Amino acid sequence: MTWMIYGANGYTGRLMAKAAVARGMKPILAGRRREELEAMGRELGGLEVRVFGLEPAALDLGLRGVTLVLHCAGPFSETCAPMLEACLRAKAHYLDITGEIDVFAHCHQQDARAKAAGIVVLPGSGFDVVPTDCLAAQLKRDLPDATSLVLAFEAGGGPSPGTAKTSVEGLGKGGRARIGGQMTTVPLAWKHRTFDRDGEPRTAMTIPWGDVYTAYVSTGIPDIEVYMAVPPAVIGRVRRLRLVRPLLGLGPVQRFMKARVEKSVRGPSESKRGKTDTLVWGEARTADGRELKRQLRTPNGYDLTVTAALGITQRLLDGGSEPGFKTPSMLMGADYVLGLPGVTLVG
Known part of the structure; x- marks a missing residue:
């Protein structure tokens, strides 16, 4: 073929x-x-x-x-x-x-x-979205009556130009979550919490990651949130962007931000990719409070x-x-x- x-x-x-x-x-x-x-x-x-x-x-x-x-x-x-x-x-x-x-x-x-x-x-x-989708499917398989799903990841190495441009587009659209089976627009950095990595807490905020859509197709779990681990200062900056979110989606603003990306973002080097990994968290819960948690460690996302x-x-x-x-x-x-x-x- x-x-x-x-x-x-x-x-x-x-x-x-x-x-x-x-x-x-x-x-x-x-x-x-x-x-x-x-x-x-x-x-x-x-x-x-x-x-x-x-x-x-x-x-x-x-x-x-x-x-x-x-x-x-x-x-x-x-x-x-x-x-x-x-x-x-x-x-x-x-x-x-x-x-x-x-x-x-x-x-x-x-x-x-x-x-x-x-x-x-x-x-x-x-x-995007193999490890998180597979983890979601594993949790659903092992906790069949789960009604809520939380996925999260911490990725090292920095983004490629394409990923950075996609993030720029996302700022203008706001956050997303799956609530009661429905795709729902929520504020940027709608929620924040911590996840444990090797005994150390990692702060994280909700992001409009693809699993908000695909994990529902894969599992049928009606409530889905996806988090990305970032420093607390980043969460604060993203939340402040809520005030100007309508402006972030305007064509001239998008073009300006994407031009900045083209000038400054090159993607991680081979050496940097080899030195950085990713941790993926998954948590499934049932309506009566039973819970199943699992973590994956993967190579650099690229x-x-x-x-x-x-x-x-x-x-x-x-x-x-x-x-x-x-x-x-x-x-x-x-x-x-x-x-x-x-x-x-x-x-």
């Missing part, structure tokens, strides 16, 4: 392409920047390169003969819909590495069309994104998967994350 990495010249796309070749895989490298892509193709042993944008005609030509697209070109709020439409037309599996709630919702809405096309649509095939997404890619290339919208745990099973390199249960 012929498959493609779109956005292969971006930060995560480059990591993905190099790791794929190391596994003996031969993806097509695709995106909009010919010079960078052709240099990568030569560097990685003569891989095929296709250069095209996200206009329908260009996409249809670019995806000709392709059976799977691993979409790595964010922000996915802008790029998912045209690429997904092209995949539906081409009958090519669609994967991406988003963490954006609205993107998950859009992809889920295409479930019937994906089934009709005979393809799998699985957004969030990387750190390294986990590569191994998780390529594992899902290989599964689809091998065939035999039922079509339609999937979360990682729905396609790969709740324990998939435990088989990825460097992932361990804590305690």
Whole structure:
């Protein structure tokens, strides 16, 4: 089967392409920047390169003969819909590495069309949201009557440019939580609390992470909150942004903040990724107060994104998967994350 990495010249796309070749895989490298892509193709042993944008005609030509697209070109709020439409037309599996709630919702809405096309649509095939989704599914499996779910993570190493731009977009949309089964807009840094890491408390605030959408699809648990560990000073700064949140979504403000990201954010180096890990917490509770807690330790989020997404890619290339919208745990099973390199249960 012929498959493609779109956005292969971006930060995560480059990591993905190099790791794929190391596994003996031969993806097509695709995106909009010919010079960078052709240099990568030569560097990685003569891989095929296709250069095209996200206009329908260009996409249809670019995806000709392709059976799977691993979409790595964010922000996915802008790029998912045209690429997904092209995949539906081409009958090519669609994967991406988003963490954006609205993107998950859009992809889920295409479930019937994906089934009709005979393809799998699985957004969030990387750190967003493989470890948290699998942990949620494990907790639901082991505490079947859970009615509330809390997920949290502490990630080191710093963001890539794409992740930073997505965070900028999120500031203008406010927080999100799942309450009574419904997606609900809440204030920025709506709640804060602490989580234990190796005997030390970590302060954390609620964030609009993708699991607020996907964990409900995977588990049916009606109340879901997701937290990110940050210093108390950061929580204070984010809460002060509530006063100007309507301004943060304005086009000129968004463009200014994203331009700052392009100038200052490069993504963690290989050395920094190797020295930083991530801890993921999960807590499930029942209506009568029973509780189940679990922790995962994983490699740096970008390294986990590569191994998780390529594992899902290989599964689809091998065939035999039922079509339609999937979360990682729905396609790969709740324990998939435990088989990825460097992932361990804590305690």
